[in-house]
Amino acid sequence: MLANDIANTLNHDLWDASQYLRFGDERLRPAIDLLTHVPPLSPARILDLGCGAGNLTAILKQRWPDADVVGVDGSDSMLEKARSEAPGCTFLQVDIGAWAPDAPFDLIYTNSTLQWLPDHQQLFGRLLSFLRPGGCLAVQMPVMHDAPLRLAQVQLARSPAYREVLGNVSERRSVLTAQGYYDLLRPLAATVDIWQTTYLHVLKGDDPVVQWASGSSLRPYLEKLQGERLAAFRGEYAQLMRQAYPPSADGATLLPFQRLFLVITI
Numbered sequence: 001m002l003a004n005d006i007a008n009t010l011n012h013d014l015w016d017a018s019q020y021l022r023f024g025d026e027r028l029r030p031a032i033d034l035l036t037h038v039p040p041l042s043p044a045r046i047l048d049l050g051c052g053a054g055n056l057t058a059i060l061k062q063r064w065p066d067a068d069v070v071g072v073d074g075s076d077s078m079l080e081k082a083r084s085e086a087p088g089c090t091f092l093q094v095d096i097g098a099w100a101p102d103a104p105f106d107l108i109y110t111n112s113t114l115q116w117l118p119d120h121q122q123l124f125g126r127l128l129s130f131l132r133p134g135g136c137l138a139v140q141m142p143v144m145h146d147a148p149l150r151l152a153q154v155q156l157a158r159s160p161a162y163r164e165v166l167g168n169v170s171e172r173r174s175v176l177t178a179q180g181y182y183d184l185l186r187p188l189a190a191t192v193d194i195w196q197t198t199y200l201h202v203l204k205g206d207d208p209v210v211q212w213a214s215g216s217s218l219r220p221y222l223e224k225l226q227g228e229r230l231a232a233f234r235g236e237y238a239q240l241m242r243q244a245y246p247p248s249a250d251g252a253t254l255l256p257f258q259r260l261f262l263v264i265t266i
Helices: 003-011 017-036 055-063 076-085 120-128 148-158 178-188 208-214 227-244
Strands: 045-049 068-073 090-093 105-111 131-142 191-203 253-265
Touching: 017 055, 017 105, 017 131, 017 191, 017 253, 045 055, 055 068, 055 076, 055 105, 068 076, 076 090, 120 131, 120 178, 148 208, 148 227, 178 191, 178 253, 191 208, 208 227, 208 253
Parallel strands: 045 068, 045 105, 068 090, 105 131
Antiparallel strands: 131 253, 191 253
């Protein structure tokens, strides 16, 4: 995994908030599912790690209105949206892979973020160190490395037509297995709750899987391409996605999307 690619993804303004939120309802559902599994708490300080456009930060503030809720992210455009979405919260633009808080939190909530960061063996212990005793770390991450959505991106990037430009983009295979997380976290935690769920997202419109991926996993590839090569890459990827995820009789496309959840208390 290349550190420069991860830093560019997390710290530079690569993310288009409007594109990411195009499927806002579908992206929100697993985030809410994660929140419902957080144990009863009366947190004074909450961290939304990788807060993006702030829609979940606002929900955290609504759930615990007396808490000091802090959102951190690397994208200026996302944070601009977040500040308008959740005006009662504090937002910081930081390198979330290197940042450390100046005071501990009672709850760290992180939705679809940690998959972008390397070395989870070290990362999770570091995040747990940001918690007060009795605190909770709640995590949701996509587990799509072997799905056509992600495999096609990597295969195209490594093909002769694109490898000169895209060959060094990280495959981002940092997510461990459920067993791997249990073995890692059980000695460090009071409780560890782990589960996986496959969501069947019903997507509509032209090439909806491409539109979905363009707001997340496809973004690091698109940012390195321009002009005809960018159009060609998107066109080839779209053809592969139409084959892998054909539309239903009513024109909608079903996208099976697997996610891993962890709720850890210390």
